[in-house]
Amino acid sequence: MQKCTKCHQVDGVIKAGFIRGNQRFFCKICSQHFILENAFKSDLKKNGQSTITDVANALGVSISTVSRALNDKSDINPDTKKAILQAAMELDYRPNLLAQSLHKGKTNTIGVIIPDVEHPFFAKVLAGIQQVANSSCFRIIVCHSNESKSAEILNTETLIDCRVDGLIISHSKETTSFEHIKKIIDKGIPVVQFDRIITELNTHNVMHQDYKGSFDLVEHLILQGCERIAIMSGPQEMYICKQRLEGYKAAFQKYGREINEEYIVHSNIAKKDCLDVFDYFMSLEYPPDGIFTILNRNGVEMMKIAKERGIRIPQEIAFAGFGDDILAEYFEPSLTVFNHFPPAIGQEVMKVLIRLIENKTHFPAYNHFIEGELVVRQSSQKGGYIK
Amino acid sequence: MQKCTKCHQVDGVIKAGFIRGNQRFFCKICSQHFILENAFKSDLKKNGQSTITDVANALGVSISTVSRALNDKSDINPDTKKAILQAAMELDYRPNLLAQSLHKGKTNTIGVIIPDVEHPFFAKVLAGIQQVANSSCFRIIVCHSNESKSAEILNTETLIDCRVDGLIISHSKETTSFEHIKKIIDKGIPVVQFDRIITELNTHNVMHQDYKGSFDLVEHLILQGCERIAIMSGPQEMYICKQRLEGYKAAFQKYGREINEEYIVHSNIAKKDCLDVFDYFMSLEYPPDGIFTILNRNGVEMMKIAKERGIRIPQEIAFAGFGDDILAEYFEPSLTVFNHFPPAIGQEVMKVLIRLIENKTHFPAYNHFIEGELVVRQSSQKGGYIK
DNA sequence: ATAGCTATCGGAAAGGTTTCCGCAAAGCTT
DNA sequence: AAGCTTTGCGGAAACCTTTCCGATAGCTAT
Incomplete structure (x- = not known):
């Protein structure tokens, strides 16, 4: 039988069930329960990273003293401090951000x-986000929804689990509901949306001038002499699409033109949609002589198709697209666009979020607009008036 | 005077110095020190996120039981488990990854x-990295060095502080030394390099076929009939540049051509360098009739300059560049390239790293190569032979 | 009834930090 | 020398988990 671990007798020991796979014993003499020790207990701790405790042990001081030295607190002898800093350096000590964040309840991560x-x-x-984050000592964790709503929801959960101090989001094409974001807001985590925003949420949003940009582009096409301007828009529920369509309509209105719904197409703004939309436009009794695409790359793609068919740009069809891009600039003909300055958007988003995190007093939600500018290029220059 | 907090007498109490701004007292009767309590102690904890303790309290069970329920452990009554899961749901409980990681000593973050x-x-x-990471339940933290060595070093420190389980890196142009990476390796953190690697480090590397790709492109130009092929290479110390230059030379050798150093330029492969390099090429007594750029965008930029000067492509000068790109495809003329499949590189990098993290038995370092392919386009088709 | 078990749960430690509080010794003031 | 103050440091709690171990109540088979 087994020897008791306490009184070292054998006689009184009886089996006393199993516990997590291990035989359990009971010694009737000293009336104690025990199980067989697992002998080797994985002595392979010490994962290479030294801790505040290691530094403390190296000098024979307490961890509180080390902490004070490292954090530049008072209540410490300058000599002690110097010695601790020296030891920390030698041990290549680096603070464990996990422990710090856990303790402080904030992660400095967004x-x-x-x-x-x-x-x-x-x-x-x-x-742009990175740039501001770096200079403000914030880390960022980037997640990609890949245009999938379920992935987006998973992403929000991951980020909550990481205890990020704030969230920046531009939604997937599929996202039309917003409970997942609501949940984050309810937990008190500041959220800033940009570009693809959901207006029902009472958050700060950073936007480009969708309305004005579209207006300017369409006005430009009109002034260039286009009679029938078509628009390839995106998913109907998307706020930016609505705004850009509004801009399109407003330009028509300003110049007393009638809006013909035939020239308005809602697509999924993917590359592969361009061919269908272009074919549709060409199938109309009076095909457009100007095409405005909500996405610059769609414009380039369409111009490529048009070129292949021998259509002259801009003489037969003029093109304009929203957002600038190296492709828009280098393609031949180069594409007239409204540049909405993406890096400035990133910077502003991050700045707003930092303000939100630091002033816990949530100032009222607000739409921040980044000013853009019209960039006229070859694709639209019919020789008409340039404003 | 002050009443003692222990014996409630007044007589024996004397002042006993200040401590962190508070008056300190000493009671001679019960011989104890005390200070005045701060009364209100900030009751505003509870930062919105519920913890395992909240769940436990809600049901009157212990936190260990809750933990077992949440983690699908045995040793728990099915009814209890159900109740706990229910309560956790109602409280919108989400595990704190910081605490988990701290406890487990691993973060599942790279x-x-x-x-x-x-x-x-x-x-x-x-x-590509994201994709594999997602399907393996790894999070990633992305840092940008912005082509700066000092930023790169800062990044490595940040990531160590975050206790990432592994590191993936492609170095900045400035980076030629490697102590900062060595330090990470010494801490036992697995590292995988890709693209811009430092060969002195004994790590796993994921590479594209720099040598073969260059060889194929240059061979292609030779077969198309180019007599004087120039190369715009990058910083001399960069491994990929060396390899690509080797490939260039090897093709020359195969076809018995002599290598003329005049046609080899080392630049900083930035957009603005293209004009200078092109001017230099054109200033030669016999300007090249074929230009191979180590970077596809440099090729496009040069073609743009050449077009502006009325040079016919590919008749007067043929072009080829390393790496595919939408711009290379859409530019006119489209650029002949060697496609090195970047997403595949990302996937492989991540797979290798995961293997490294999970098999702690570090298998010997190894260079992994992703196969690429030659994509022949307009910029090089002089009508010669296409292999 | 009792020896031997099983099922289920609670307590506590550990992981690395920061910070609150207390203590001792030394210094200063009458 | 007694009373008061300052300096410097250590102990311990808290942040949130997981997991090891111990405990108890009730069950089964003799």
């Missing part, structure tokens, strides 16, 4: 959810 | 350092 990094617009916004 | 998100190559690699 989450960013974007639909697609490969999209140059989002890449540039991201660069 | 750090990625890239020089520039706006560069389409890196954006695509990033997308």
Whole structure:
């Protein structure tokens, strides 16, 4: 039988059930329960990173003293402090941000959810966000929803679990509801939306001039002499699409033109949609002589199709698109666009969020607009008047 | 005077100095020190996120039981478990990843350092990394070095502080030394390099076929009939530049051509360098009739300059560039390139890293190559032989 | 009834920090 | 020398989890 671990007798020991797979014993003599020790207990701790405790042990001081030295607190002897700093350096001590964040209840990390990094617009916004974040000592965690609503929801959960101090989001094309964002707001986490926003949420939003940009572009096409201007818009529920369509209509109105619904198409603004939309436009009794695409790349794609068919740009059809891009600039003919300055959007988003995080007193939600500018290029210059 | 907090007498109490701004007292009767209580102690905890303790309190069970329920452990009554899960749902409980990671000593997070998100190559690699990371339940933190060595070093420190489980890096143009990476390796954190690697480090690297790709492109130009092929290369110390230059030379060798150093330029591969390099080429006694740029965008930029000067492409000068891109495809003339499949690189990088993290038994370092392919387009088709 | 078990749960430690509070010794003032 | 003050440091709690171990009540088979 087994020897008791306490009184070291054998006689009184009886089996006393199993516990988590281990035989359990009971010693009737000293009336204690025990199980067989697991002998080797994984002695392979010490994962290479030294801690505040290591520094304290190295000098024979307490961890509180080390902490005070490291954090530049008072109540410490200058000599002690110097010694601690020296030891920390030698041990290559680096603070454990996990422990710090856990203790402080804040992580200095903000989450960013974007639909697609490969999209140059989002890449540039991201660069703007990064820039401001760096100079304010915030880290960012970037998640991609890949234009999927379920992925977006998963992303929000991940970021909550990471205890980010704030969230920046531009929604996927699929996203029309907003409970997942509501949940974050309810937890008291500041949220800033940009570009693809959901207006029902009472958050701060950073926007480009969708309305004005579209207006300017369409006005430009009108002044260039286009008679029938078509628009390739995006999903109907998307706020930016609505705004851009409004801008389109407003320009028509200003010049006393009638709006013909035949020339308005709602698509999924994907590359592959362009061919269908273009074919549709060409199938009309009076095909357009000007096409405005809500997305610059759609404009380039359509121009490519038009070129292949021998259509002269801008003489037969003029083109204009929203948002600038190297492709818009280098393509031949180059595309007239409204540049909405993506990096400025990123910077502003981050600045607003930081203000929100630091002034816990949530100032009233507000739409921030970044001013853009019309960039006239070859695709639209019919020789008409340039404003 | 003050009443003692213990014996409630007044007589024996004397002042006993200040401590952190508060008056301190000493009671001679019960010989204890005390200070005046601060009365209101900030009751405003509860930052909105419920914890395992909240769930436990809601049901009157212990936190260990809640933990077992949440983590699908045995040793729990199914009814209890159901109740706990229900309560957790109602309280919108989400585990605190900080606490989990701190406890487990691993974060399931990996750090990625890239020089520039706006560069389409890196954006695509990033997308590949994300994809594999998502399906393996790893989070990623992306840092941008912005082509600066000091920023890169800062990034590595940040990521160490976050206790990432592994690191993926492509170095900045400035980075030629490697102590900062060595330090990470010494801490036992797995590192995988890609694209811009430092060969002195004994890490796993994921590469494209720099040598073969260059060879193929240059061979293609030779077969098309180019007599004087120039190369715009990058910083001399960069490994990929060396490799691409080697490929260029190897093609020359295969066809018995002599290498003329005049046609080899090392630049900083920035957009603004293209004009100078092109001017230099044109200033030669016998200007090149074929230009190979190590970076596809440099090729496009040069073609743009050439077009502006009325040079016919490819008749007078043929062009080829390394790496595919929407601009290379859409520009007119479209650019012949070697496509190195950036997303595949990202996927492979992440897969290798995960293997490294999970098999702690570090298998020997190894260079992983992603196969690319030659994409022949207008910029090089002089009518010669296409392999 | 009792020896031997099982099922279920609670307590506590550990992970790395920061910070509150207390203590001792030394210094200063009458 | 007694009373008061300052300096410098250590102990311990708290942040939120997970997990090891111990405990108890009730069950089964003799």
